[in-house]
Amino acid sequence: MTRKFIDCREVPSDMHCSIAISADNEDELLQAAVDHAVSVHHHSDSPELRQQLRQFFKDGMPPEIPHMPSQAGNVPSDTSHAH
Numbered sequence: 001m002t003r004k005f006i007d008c009r010e011v012p013s014d015m016h017c018s019i020a021i022s023a024d025n026e027d028e029l030l031q032a033a034v035d036h037a038v039s040v041h042h043h044s045d046s047p048e049l050r051q052q053l054r055q056f057f058k059d060g061m062p063p064e065i066p067h068m069p070s071q072a073g074n075v076p077s078d079t080s081h082a083h
Contacts (some may be wrong), residue, residue, distance in 0.1 A: 002059045008036075011067040013069060015041065020062035021083055078083045 004026055008017035019036060023029035033053045037043040 003061060004057050004059060005057070005062045006033050006053060006056045007062045007066050013041065017041070022061055026054070026057060030054065 003024055004021055005020060005022035006029060007020040009020070012015075017040065019040070021029060021032045021036060023032060030050060030053060034045055034050060037049060037053065038045050043049050
């Protein structure tokens with residue numbers, strides 16, 4: 001079974017939330033993501049919200065630094081660590 005995750009850093013938001021949630025199955029992940037979206041981001045639980053959240057599900061575990069293709073212009077070009 002492949003673990004699934006959703007990473008708030010990859011979901012467009014004014015809050016700049018850094019939460020990532022992972023689970024062993026999509027149903028469990030969806031419920032945790034909905035709970036987070038409702039309690040933290042003040043969304044209403046609806047079929048539309050659940051469908052939107054599912055679009056952000058990925059296989060595996062969240063990376064330390066997210067890949068954000070929609071915001072590629074905003075990613076600093078120097079990703080090296082400070083010495």
